[in-house]
Amino acid sequence: MSLQIADVRKEYPTRSGALKVLDGVSLSLDRGDAVAIMGPSGSGKSTLLHILGTLDSPTSGTVRLDGTSPFGLNERDLAKFRNRRIGFVFQDHHLLPQCSVLENVLIPTLVNRAGNKPELLKSAKELLDRVGLSDRIDHRPAELSGGERQRVAVARALIQKPLLVLADEPTGNLDRASAGIVGKLLVELNRQERSILVVVTHSQDLAGLFLKRLEMGDGRLL
Numbered sequence: 001m002s003l004q005i006a007d008v009r010k011e012y013p014t015r016s017g018a019l020k021v022l023d024g025v026s027l028s029l030d031r032g033d034a035v036a037i038m039g040p041s042g043s044g045k046s047t048l049l050h051i052l053g054t055l056d057s058p059t060s061g062t063v064r065l066d067g068t069s070p071f072g073l074n075e076r077d078l079a080k081f082r083n084r085r086i087g088f089v090f091q092d093h094h095l096l097p098q099c100s101v102l103e104n105v106l107i108p109t110l111v112n113r114a115g116n117k118p119e120l121l122k123s124a125k126e127l128l129d130r131v132g133l134s135d136r137i138d139h140r141p142a143e144l145s146g147g148e149r150q151r152v153a154v155a156r157a158l159i160q161k162p163l164l165v166l167a168d169e170p171t172g173n174l175d176r177a178s179a180g181i182v183g184k185l186l187v188e189l190n191r192q193e194r195s196i197l198v199v200v201t202h203s204q205d206l207a208g209l210f211l212k213r214l215e216m217g218d219g220r221l222l
Helices: 045-052 075-085 101-111 117-130 146-158 176-193
Strands: 002-014 017-030 034-038 060-065 086-089 164-168 196-200 212-217
Touching: 002 045, 002 196, 017 045, 017 196, 034 045, 034 176, 045 164, 045 196, 075 086, 075 101, 086 146, 101 117, 101 146, 117 146, 146 164, 146 176, 164 176, 176 196
Parallel strands: 034 196, 034 212, 086 164, 164 196
Antiparallel strands: 002 017, 002 060
16 A cells, blocks of 8 residues: 655646646655655645645646545545545644534544444544543543644544545644654554655654655755
């Protein structure tokens, strides 16, 4: 099971001509791999992450995850593929304020109408225990610290046991101590789950936790 992207390019039309954001990006990662991608603002990091997560499509090039080319799927199948195979952790946790910690973790499973609810509930509680929040499952996001909210977001990203986990500046809004906890948690859980982890970050501390680090510049992986 792997992620393979080949010669991915992304351009946006402007009045003065095409704006080139990605310029022939290629990358191959296997299950269990973890990589941090760094680079200045505007280098194409987030655009690449959005394409990997099928939130945006490339102008040209190929993306294959576990042998499937997601951009060849129809809209309904693409949404199902994204929900089952890809987990997201964003800079802002995007937790629903009216839902408890446990309910927030279970949100990605709600589309699985035929899912085993007791088994999903057990998995969610186990994940919250692994991220150190077993005593906070009934709390609302407003009752948590920033680091705790981000740990809930990590658990939510993993509830479907995705092959690919994408994190966009996951520690960007956290103090240094909380950032260290979340960063180490991401790396540890990736090692345990043997998913593919791709993290985009400006943080040298977070990138330093990864054995594999890549730099983006002018739309290319250097």
